[in-house]
Amino acid sequence: MTATVEQSTGTATLVARLLEHAAARADEVAIREKYRGVWREWTWAGYAKRVAGVAAGLRSLGVVPGSRIAVHAENRPEWVIADLAAQGLGACTVGVYPTSPAAEVEYLLGHSEAEVLIAEDEEQLDKALAVRERLPLLRHIVVMDPRGLRFADLPGVLTFAELEERGAVPDAAERYAESVEALDPEATAILVYTSGTTGPPKGAMISHTNLVASGRAFVEVLGAARGDEVLSYLPLCHVAERLISVIDGIWAGLVVNFGEGGPSFSNDLRDVQPTVFLGVPRVWEKMLATVEIRMADASRLKRALYRACLRQGRRIAPRRMSGRTTFGDRLVLALCGLLVFRALRERLGMSRVRAPISGAAPIAPQVLEWLWAIGIPVREGYGQTENTAICTLNPVGDIRLGTVGVASPGVEVRIADDGEILTRSAGVFQGYLDNPTATAQTVDADGWLHTGDVGELDADGFLRITDRKKDIIITAGGKNISPSEIENLLKVSPFVREAVVIGDRRRFLTALIGIELDTVGNWASRRGLAYTTYADLSAKPDVQALIDGVVREANERLAQVEQIKKFTLIGKELDHEDGELTATQKVKRRAMEERFGPEIEAMYT
Incomplete structure (x- = not known):
């Protein structure tokens, strides 16, 4: 493809956007991965080449448009490479949470009718093998990290390296570009299974058009662009991380960093110092708790300085949220930054962040107040799987704590008579897989998504969520x-x-x-x-x-x-x-x- 990044107005799929970046920014960094303590990187050209190769490998396994490919792994480059390879073939990617027990793996693979499972390691392979005899449609299992495992006596099991070898054919890039060009934007691109707080998970069908609508909206509200960096750490099965690492990562051309995860998360965050960061409330609460522990063990002088600067930060925070700081405010903040906050933000991994967001669950306003006081300008937003994570976000210069902001570009929001929040946009999903009853209960005839959340809209269009309807x-x-x-x-x-x-x-x-x-x-x-x-x-x-x-x-x-x-x-x-x-x-x-x-x-x- 010859389209440039600047000529992407009519781009209809994420995978077409990937190929645009590969053509226009071939030698720029697209992905970094921390492997055994050392960061290594791939360019956009290398990224697209690996995606095309994996797509060719999947094609050799019989994957065709409409096939379903499951990925059961922690966050790593191979996850998104497999995802984009499947999407480019017209297949549909299904994420399986790394923590899912064997019974849940069986349900998700069976319900989605997955033909190929890409599993991370022996632990995830064992879960699949334990239930494979009850999954007649599962023909192949690909293991990313075999660590010396031998598969001679396991029919239909191969390594990710072997998959890439199968795809190392001369025309892999050309055939991938052709299949991308032939995609129907309205076809289902990914299946995201809901949390299942009140019953079995439901498979939300999200189209290529939904993904592009989400990418366009977030790039506009965040101003995300080349040069921005993100850390991929939430499960990629969740729509929030898919939004950051795949949708925005591809649409805006961000550098996506994959750390070692788990206990290394805080170290990964300090290494990357992301410019765009989506934190669930648990992450922000943990930052507050960590600082409180450190301050309890700090010297009397450090504690006094921290408390004094925190008082000043809290005093000025409301004016920062409204974009009305004075010269005196900026002087005080500069001094507090020099004495305390700059080092504190660097320690937390937030020294470069310009677009920190809180989402995926409600957060206490007191936590946001503390973050703003120390100089981390977190904006709370709202979205869910069924609207491809686009709905509302607090706008820069008019942050209102206790609300999740105003409607994003192209999104309509209204409150039903019973208080339920309804949204309508190009991000509203196609429905639940094989569940027309639940689909009809969720999206009405006029295209309004019934979110299941209860809330209020003020006169300025700011949305406040009070609770889940069922809670x-x-x-x-x-x-x-x-x-x-x-x-x-x-x-x-x-x-x-x-x-x-x-x-x-x-x-x-x-x-x-x-x-x-x-x-x-x-x-x-x-x-x-x-x-x-x-x-x-x-x-x-x-x-x-x-x-x-x-x-x-x-x-x-x-x-x-x-x-x-x-x-x-x-x-x-x-x-x-x-x-x-x-x-x-x-x-x-x-x-x-x-x-x-x-x-x-x-x-x-």
Whole structure:
């Protein structure tokens, strides 16, 4: 293809955009990967060449337009390469969460009718092999990182390197370009399975047109462009990370960095210092908790400087949010940056960030206030799988805490009579795979997406989300309560990791609370309080008293009917494999009420 980046107005697919970048910016860096502690990189030309080669390899396995290709791996370049290779062939990519147990893998592969599975390593291969006999359509398994495994006795299993060898044919690039040119933009490009908080995951069908609409909208609201860098760290199965690493990464031509992940996340963040960064609330809350721990152990002088600068930052933050800082404000901020905040932001990996975003779940305004005070201008936004992650975002120069901003370009938002948020845009998905009933309940005849969230629009078009429609608590006294606002208030504390408010059809509200092991453990150690396990620490009377103080402080900010009357510290960290969390770390309320039924009943006796 000969189109340049500047001539992309009519580009109809992400994969066509990839080929534009490869032609116009062949030698510029597109991807970096941290491998065994060393960063290595691929240019746009190298990126496109690998995608075309993998596409040729998949074609040799019988992949054709309409085929479904599953990817079951942590974030790594091969993930997005396989994704774009499949899309370019007219096939459909299905992401499987790395934490998914074998039963969930079986459900997702069976429901999507995947023909090829690209698994990361022996762990994910074993899950697939355990259920393969019940998946008659699964013909091939490709292993990215075999680590010495031998596949001679495993028919239909090959390595990713072997797949690329099969695709190393002279005309791979030309054939890939031809298949990209022939794509129907309205065809399904990817399947994204929803979290499944209230039942089995549903496969959301997202078209090439949906992906391009999302890319166009976010590039406009973020101003993302060549030279910007992102860190890929959230699961690529989730639409939020797909948005950053694939949709925006390709559409805007960003440099996408793949770190070593897991425990190395904070180091990866410091290495990359991204300019565009999407953080889920848990990431921002963890930053706050980390700084609180450090300050508790710092010298008296450092603590005094931090507190003094934080007071100034908080004082000026509202004017920064509205774009109305004075010369005096800028002078004070420069001094605070020199003394404290510049080094702090660099330590957090936020020294270069110009477009930090919070999304995927509600975040407490108090956390955003702290971030703005130290110079990280986080903008909260809102989107979901079913609208390809485009809906609203707080605009630069008019940040309103407690809201998720105004409608993005090309998006309409309105509130239904029952308070549900409805959206309409080119990003609204095609429907749920093989589930016309759920599709009809979600997208009406006029194209409005019924989000399942409840909210309010103010006179200026700013959207405030109050809760999930299904999560609203109605007490025995008939009061409607939004549990997420109360839970976020509790999770502002660096000592609280999880909070689940209980009270539907009950006389009063209670809560199940999970402590943050790192911060509470540090707090206990500094007081000489010995403990062995998470359960042991949670059961300590001193820890109970610590969290009681957190609850009391939160209650002071709540109306009488919203206050937590009793709480129970749960004795385990919530886990996806145990069914308490979704793959995206959202709490499954129904599962929690079943799992901790006796503890809940004890709070009402």
